[in-house]
Every structure is written in C-alpha cells, then in structure tokens.
Amino acid sequence: MIKKTSITLAGLALLLSQNLYAAPLRVAADPVPHAEILAYVKKIDPKLDLSIVQMSGGGINPNELLASGDVDANYFQHLPYLKDQEKALGKKFAVVAAVHIEPLGIYSHKYKSLAELPVGATIAVPDNASNLSRALRLLQDKGVLKLNATGDSTSTLLTQADIIDNTKKIKIIPVDSPQIPRSLDDVDAAVINGNYALEAGLVPARDALGLESAKNNPYANLLVTRPELVNDPRIQELAKDLTSPQVAEFIRKTYQGSVIPVAGPSHD
Known part of the structure; x- marks a missing residue:
C-alpha cells in the first residue's frame, strides 16, 4: 500500500x-x-x-x-x-x-518653469512617507527649497520638519498620490509619481518642470x-x-x- x-x-x-x-x-x-x-x-x-x-x-x-x-x-x-x-x-x-x-516629476498648469513659482506658492506632494521624502529631495535637487538631508535616500525618510531653507515660503500640501493630477488646477505645482502622471495624459520627459534623475535611482x-x-x-x-x-x-x-x-x- x-x-x-x-x-x-x-x-x-x-x-x-x-x-x-x-x-x-x-x-x-x-x-x-x-x-x-x-x-x-x-x-x-x-x-x-x-x-x-x-x-x-x-x-x-x-x-x-x-x-x-x-x-x-x-x-x-x-x-x-x-x-x-x-x-x-x-x-x-x-x-x-x-x-x-x-522618474518623479514636478508639474504645473500655471507656470512654465520652477523659477516662476511665486512667494507662498502651493505644491502638492504624495502623502505616504516614502514618496513624500522622495518628493522633498526632488524639490531640493531642483532648487525650490533646502533640506537637512543626511543619510541614504531610501533609509532616511524626510518630512516637512527637515526643511531648513524655504525662501519663497512654499506651502507643501500632502495629497493621496492617485489624486494629485486632479489637484493640478488647485495648486501652483505638484510632484507626481510617473505612473499617475502617465495615466493623467502627462508625458514626464516632456511636461515635467523638473524630473528625477534615473542615474543611481533607488x-x-x-x-x-x-x-x-x-x-x-x-x-x-x-x-x-x-x-x-x-x-x-x-x-x-x-x-x-x-x-x-x-x-x-x-x-x-
């Protein structure tokens, strides 16, 4: 048996x-x-x-x-x-x-360059911890603000409390990531994940005012x-x-x- x-x-x-x-x-x-x-x-x-x-x-x-x-x-x-x-x-x-x-990108329906952003401009960013940190690093890389950024970008998560220089008094507005493209008309600019940008008909390589580098991207x-x-x-x-x-x-x-x-x- x-x-x-x-x-x-x-x-x-x-x-x-x-x-x-x-x-x-x-x-x-x-x-x-x-x-x-x-x-x-x-x-x-x-x-x-x-x-x-x-x-x-x-x-x-x-x-x-x-x-x-x-x-x-x-x-x-x-x-x-x-x-x-x-x-x-x-x-x-x-x-x-x-x-x-x-690549994460910065988009606007109101301005054609980041230099045009006015004092007190509003910028929507993803509200989850990892992509919020990523968005803040992108804004720093493009000269919008300055961070107290130390450590590896994937292990050290940054928040608005890490902003140490915000000359234009930019207002950061966390928004649920899939909803950010819909908020473009309500803010001066927005940091949008690539997949949601594509779904909204944006072409990151063409439409982004600032785009995350692909080199050594984690x-x-x-x-x-x-x-x-x-x-x-x-x-x-x-x-x-x-x-x-x-x-x-x-x-x-x-x-x-x-x-x-x-x-x-x-x-x-």
Whole structure:
C-alpha cells in the first residue's frame, strides 16, 4: 500500500512538472505602465497564463491582496514603499525582480518653469512617507527649497520638519498620490509619481518642470510576491520576461524616456 502511494505521488509530481503553467498567475498592477507592460508579456509569452488585476487607486491595497492570497504577485511599487508597507501590515514580502524606473516629476498648469513659482506658492506632494521624502529631495535637487538631508535616500525618510531653507515660503500640501493630477488646477505645482502622471495624459520627459534623475535611482518598480512563492516556476518565468531585452526595448520605445528599464533582475 505504501509503495503504491509513493508511485502515485511521484506520478503527480511528474504531471505537475510537465504542466507548470496550468494555473493562471494573478498579478495586481497599476494600469499605466505596469499593466501595459504585463499585457506585452502575455503577447510574447503566451504559455505563461497571466491574469492581470488592474488597480485604479480606489483604496484597494495591492500588498493586502498579496498577503491575503487574493493575488500571487504585484507589480507597482519601489523598495522604500515596500519596506514601509511591511512595517504597516506586519507582513514580509519577497522582491523577485527590479523592472523599471518612473522618474518623479514636478508639474504645473500655471507656470512654465520652477523659477516662476511665486512667494507662498502651493505644491502638492504624495502623502505616504516614502514618496513624500522622495518628493522633498526632488524639490531640493531642483532648487525650490533646502533640506537637512543626511543619510541614504531610501533609509532616511524626510518630512516637512527637515526643511531648513524655504525662501519663497512654499506651502507643501500632502495629497493621496492617485489624486494629485486632479489637484493640478488647485495648486501652483505638484510632484507626481510617473505612473499617475502617465495615466493623467502627462508625458514626464516632456511636461515635467523638473524630473528625477534615473542615474543611481533607488526607486525601481518591483515584481513582488510572498516568500513561499519565490521559487514558483510561474513567478520565475515572469521575472525572466520582465527583465528581458525584449521587454526593455518595448519600455524604451513605448514610453520614450518617461519609463526607463532596469538592466537586470534584483533579488533583495
């Protein structure tokens, strides 16, 4: 009896190994550019049955979906945000690949240069800790204000309390990230994440008054899963696809510098 059971289990293992992609791989992603990039992966790798769950900034947290098992992976966030989420949710996630960078940008419907910003200008920035810190560093890099900035940009999170020189008396207004493009008419300028800028019809490489440098940028967008799924063949296949030269070329041609591919995978 034991021998027959062993054979049955071995046969099942062989069957599974021959049909690795029988179950769809459910991946939560922002519509632009993440879901668009995943749609391209579906086209070039049809044997990987991808089920793309698009997130539209409606209050659903892709990391909560991942932690609860409602999706198998997500693709929308950078490492500082992920670390902040792990603390907030009390969960541990696994980075499988670093795929692309979306440079953070400063935009305005009222002014054509940062030099035109008046005294007392209002600037909307993301309200979550990691992107608020990132936005403040960008404003400093572009000469809008000065920070008491020390340490690595991904491990040292800055707040408005770190502003030490604000000659123009700029008013920083934290806003929920997906809502910032809609607030452009109500403020003098806004710091917007690349994906939300693209969704709003902005072209970061063309429209931003100031754009984050891609060189040595620590904010690459990641493919993330649960620790127990890291070696799942479907996850590994998707990571291989997302970091392939073919997908990198698609990103370069499609987004023309507004989204920049990362050279290769990153296992953190």
